[in-house]
Each structure stands twice: as C-alpha cells, then as structure tokens.
Amino acid sequence: MRKDINTMKTLISTTLIALGIAMMAGSAGDCDGKCMELGNTIGEMLMYALGGMAMMIAGGYIAILDNNK
Numbered sequence: 001m002r003k004d005i006n007t008m009k010t011l012i013s014t015t016l017i018a019l020g021i022a023m024m025a026g027s028a029g030d031c032d033g034k035c036m037e038l039g040n041t042i043g044e045m046l047m048y049a050l051g052g053m054a055m056m057i058a059g060g061y062i063a064i065l066d067n068n069k
Contacts, residue, residue: 006066009062009063009066010063010066012059012062013059013060013062013063013066014059014063015059016055016056016058016059016062017055017056017059017060017063018059019052019055020052020053020054020055020056020057020058020059021052021056022052023048023049023051023052023055024048024049024052024053024056025052026048027040027045027046027048027049027052028040028045029044029045
C-alpha cells in the first residue's frame with residue numbers, strides 16, 4: 001500500500017511542476033498580431049505567472065518531502 005501512495009505523490013508532484021512551468025510560459029498570452037486589443041494586461045500576466053510559480057513550488061515541495069523519507 002505504501003508504494004501506491006508514493007507513486008501517487010510522485011505523479012501529483014510531477015503534474016504540478018509541469019503545469020506550473022507551462023502556465024508561467026504561457027502567462028503573456030497569444031495576441032494573434034493584435035496585441036493592443038487582445039493581449040493580456042500586466043495584472044493578468046502576473047496573476048498567471050505567480051499562479052504557475054505557486055504550482056511549481058508546491059509540486060517541488062511535495063517531491064522533496066517524498067524523496068526525503
């Protein structure tokens with residue numbers, strides 16, 4: 001049973017790290033050439049980037065705790 005829990009923790013932490021990196025990379029958004037009308041504001045960009053960073057840090061924290069046991 002313990003091995004199943006460790007596998008699940010690893011899967012969750014890896015997913016959080018990957019999604020956090022993708023979220024930070026895409027935080028500026030895609031403006032399709034009309035960046036004044038369709039681009040994200042600075043506030044939206046910071047919100048997505050900080051949310052992605054929080055997800056990545058949480059995933060890393062879970063992975064570090066799981067490997068220390």
